[in-house]
Amino acid sequence: MKKSATGAVHGPVAADTGLPEPAARSPGVRLLVVCHTHPRFSRGGAEITAYETFRRAAAQPGVEAWFFASNGKAHGAKIGVSVQQPFGPREFVHTGEAYEQFKLSNPDPAFEREFGRVLREVRPDVVHFHHYLGVGVEAFLYVRRHAPQAQVILTLHEYLIICNHHGQMVTRPNLDLCKTASPQRCGRCFPEQAPQLFFLRRLWLQRFLREVDTFIAPSNFLKERYVAWGLDPAKIVVLENFLPHEQARTACGDAA
Amino acid sequence: MGFVAVVHAPRPPVGDLVALELTALDCRLPLASQATAQAELTLGALARRLVQAGPGGRGHAILSLLPRRGYDGTDTLGQLWPPVHLEFDQVLRVPPDGVALVGWFVDPGAAVAALRVRGAGATIELKPATWVQVKRPDVLEALAPRYGLEQDTLGFVAYAPGLAKVGTELYVEIETWQGEIAYKPVRPVELFGLGVIKQLLAVPRQPRARLAAAFDSVLGPVIEGLNRARLARPPSVAALTFGPPLPAPESSVVVPLHGRVDFMEYQLALFAEQPDPHCELIYVLDDPGLQDEAERLAESCWARFRLPFQLLMPEANLGFAPATNLGIDAARGTYVCLLNSDVFPIGPTGLAWVAKLVRRLAEDPTLGAVGPLLLYEDDTVQHAGMHYEQVAGLSDWAFLIHTGKGAPAPPAEGLREAPAITGACMVLRRADLQTLGGLDQGYLIGDFEDSDLCLQLRARGQRCAVDTDLRLYHLERQSQGPASSWRMNATLVNAWRHQRRWHASGLLSDMGADR
Known part of the structure; x- marks a missing residue:
């Protein structure tokens, strides 16, 4: 059964509740939302939207949802495990030190093992990544390996894939606005790196992004930038991110 | 009876005169094995006069030789x-x-x-x-x-x-x-x-x-x-195997690593996108100082990408040709692909290009070596075959010139024969490599070994060609680390050797220079 991945997660939004309409979704969908951190640890837009996706989906009949967050050191590491569940059975928290900024990569072999175990337990139909920070872009591949049935969705929150300067598309050190990335342009911002490495970075990231079925761009502007960089426009859906529900804000904020 | 004899003996060092035979007088004069140096003043007056009046008016010169001492182990x-x-x-x-x-x-x-x-x-x-x-x-x-x-x-x-x-x-x-x-x-x-x-x-x-x-x-x-x-001293080699060994590989890809190991990570990630169960991968780390890093990275790559490979690690830095030959010795495939660590597939092609190059050799027994078109990151030609030219200021030795480098990539038009092709990505029959003894180890760095191999194949009547239907990226020399003062002279040593080995063959000038 081929599910409409975006429909499964967001769906048409009903005017009265602000929540997706249950009718628009296939029954029995198992959703795993992955994010680089947890709103209990920090209050950035991506983690709030991710958690809200999880919370709203979990509230829907016929949907089972799980939340997987990185940045677990904000909670506290436990010796010998990199995935723990301090917030209950539906939420996983990952701790790892190996994450590598330049390739947005997590070379830690333990992460493959433990994220793989989560994927085999959860058996998701959809894995919705709200970020790859902390978990690494290899995580898309792990979904293919350990949950081959799952659709992989990635919401693009900023330009980290395109721009090594914190994804901000501003030059270094002058902070001028930048429109396109290229090995030469990026090499000027990071003279300590050979320009060819930026070429390789793109090969590397494109290789893992090819594992993603659907990209969600929160704006047309962002979509255009990613298409110019090399993403397949047919795979990109423009959908605005959820703003946090008042209720969710309270839930997360009070708990944090 | 006494006499003065001046003996010219250019070979033995001073004082090494062992005997003097005067045949006319039918006698043999024993001399001390270490003749004694005499200062001019210590000569008797008669002897001195005799020497001064010596043959050819060279008396003065002979006198000046007298104080010469033999070598006694000291610095004088x-x-x-x-x-x-x-x-x-x-x-x-x-x-x-x-x-x-x-x-x-x-x-x-x-x-x-x-x-x-x-x-x-x-x-x-x-x-x-x-x-x-x-x-x-x-x-x-x-x-x-x-x-x-x-x-x-x-x-x-x-x-x-x-x-x-x-x-x-x-x-x-x-x-x-x-x-x-x-x-x-x-x-x-x-x-x-x-x-x-x-x-x-x-x-x-x-x-x-x-x-x-x-x-x-x-x-x-x-x-x-x-x-x-x-x-002449075979190195000891540590070998690590990641993943199950392939039962009977058709091809073996041999990649030497030197100076940096991170390209292995990019390659394995990209190759794993389309694995080939008939193609084995052999990395040779020719850099003992990077062994720890390479082992950890290899472990991590296997966990992440699940593409089986071997990692061979000689205990000493061997150089490009010997390191590559280690990999060739370990190869079990019918075909061997020599590959640099900074060559990467374009798009989601993984390892599929290897079998396509193998097919070229399988279809054409006159073909000895085949490689893909290699492109720079800006999609211009890095390698579309090589030819030979002299380089101004560098003696009259033949140097390898990449034909059409930097030009727009040519259209896909099948095989294009070339005087030589680069070893950055080259597929050959393993039997041929075994006959030829692998890469010539007399060359020092990855410079002329590939050309030498192509010339050996051509001397046997086999052709070398570029498959313009296949394209890969080659970042060119990114794998060799920063340029150092010895590299230029290593290239010259290679050119010197290459010239001496192939100048007489006529193969250095028969093709390509006019392209």
Whole structure:
């Protein structure tokens, strides 16, 4: 059964509740939302939207949802495990030190093992990544390996894939606005790196992004930038991110 | 009865005269094995007169020879006047029978008539005109005030071959125009690593006028001798296997790693996108200092990408050809793909390109080696075949020129024959490689080995071609680390060797230069 991945997660939004309409979704969908951190640890837009996706989906009949967050050191590491569940059975928290900024990569072999175990337990139909920070872009591949049935969705929150300067598309050190990335342009911002490495970075990231079925761009502007960089426009859906529900804000904020 | 005899004997050192036979008188005069040096004044008056009146009016010269002493193991250079400075920083045994001398030489009064290396009954003339020149600003600074020196090429690398027993004690004999003789003991050391070769090659590029002589007389034979000696000792090799070994691979991809290991991570990630169950991957880490990093990265790559591969790690830095040959020896495929670590597939093609190149060889028995079109990151040509040209300022040796480099990529039009193709990505039959003994290990870095292999195939009647239907990226020399002073000379040693091996074949000029 081929599910409409975006429909499964967001769906048409009903005017009265602000929540997706249950009718628009296939029954029995198992959703795993992955994010680089947890709103209990920090209050950035991506983690709030991710958690809200999880919370709203979990509230829907016929949907089972799980939340997987990185940045677990904000909670506290436990010796010998990199995935723990301090917030209950539906939420996983990952701790790892190996994450590598330049390739947005997590070379830690333990992460493959433990994220793989989560994927085999959860058996998701959809894995919705709200970020790859902390978990690494290899995580898309792990979904293919350990949950081959799952659709992989990635919401693009900023330009980290395109721009090594914190994804901000501003030059270094002058902070001028930048429109396109290229090995030469990026090499000027990071003279300590050979320009060819930026070429390789793109090969590397494109290789893992090819594992993603659907990209969600929160704006047309962002979509255009990613298409110019090399993403397949047919795979990109423009959908605005959820703003946090008042209720969710309270839930997360009070708990944090 | 008494007489004075002057014996001309250029070969044995002073004092080594062992016997004098006067056949006319039917007698044999025993002489002390070590003749005694006599100062002119100690000669009897009669003897002195006889010598002075000596043959050919050379009496004075003969008298000046009298105080010469034989070599007694001590350095007597300081006794010469005008002064001569000759110092050795390093004296290396160069198998089979030579020594390389690295040092500096200052002869401000142009007093030196001859320099000879002596030992174990052999005498080898050193010819400063063929020495490799080395700048020694430190020597210049120290001695310029004393002698008014201007030229800073006071350092040298010299080579003395033909010393049968280089293990025995050696010395350098310095003879002046005045007829004085001084000695300098030299004690050769035996150093056989790649490091000492790099050290020797770190000399400045020689002027065009001296280039050929420097390589013919010194650098070429010295580097070849040291290289042969180091390769005669088989290294111990650690091998790690990740994932199950393939039962009967059709092809084996051999990738040497040196200087950096991170390209392995990019390659394995990209290759895993479309694995080939008939293609085995063999990495050879030719950089013992990176072993820990490589092992950890290999472990991580296997966990992440699940593409089986082997990692071979020789205990010593072997160089490009020997490291590649280690991988070839471990290969089990019918075909072998030689691959650089900075070659990457374009798009989601993974390893699929290997089987396509293999198919070319399987379909055409006259084809000996085939490679893809290699592109730069801006999609222009990095490699579409190579040809030979002379390079201005670099002797008249043939150098490899990448045909059409930097031009827009040509259309896909099947095989394009070439005089040679790059070893950055080259597929061959393993049987051919075995017959040819792998890459020629006499070359030092990944420079001319590929051409040599292509020429060997062509000499056997096999062709080399680029498959323009297949494209990969090649970042070119990113895998070789930063340029260093020895690299240029290593390239020149290779060019020198390549020229000597192939000049007479006629294969260097028959194709390609007109493209």
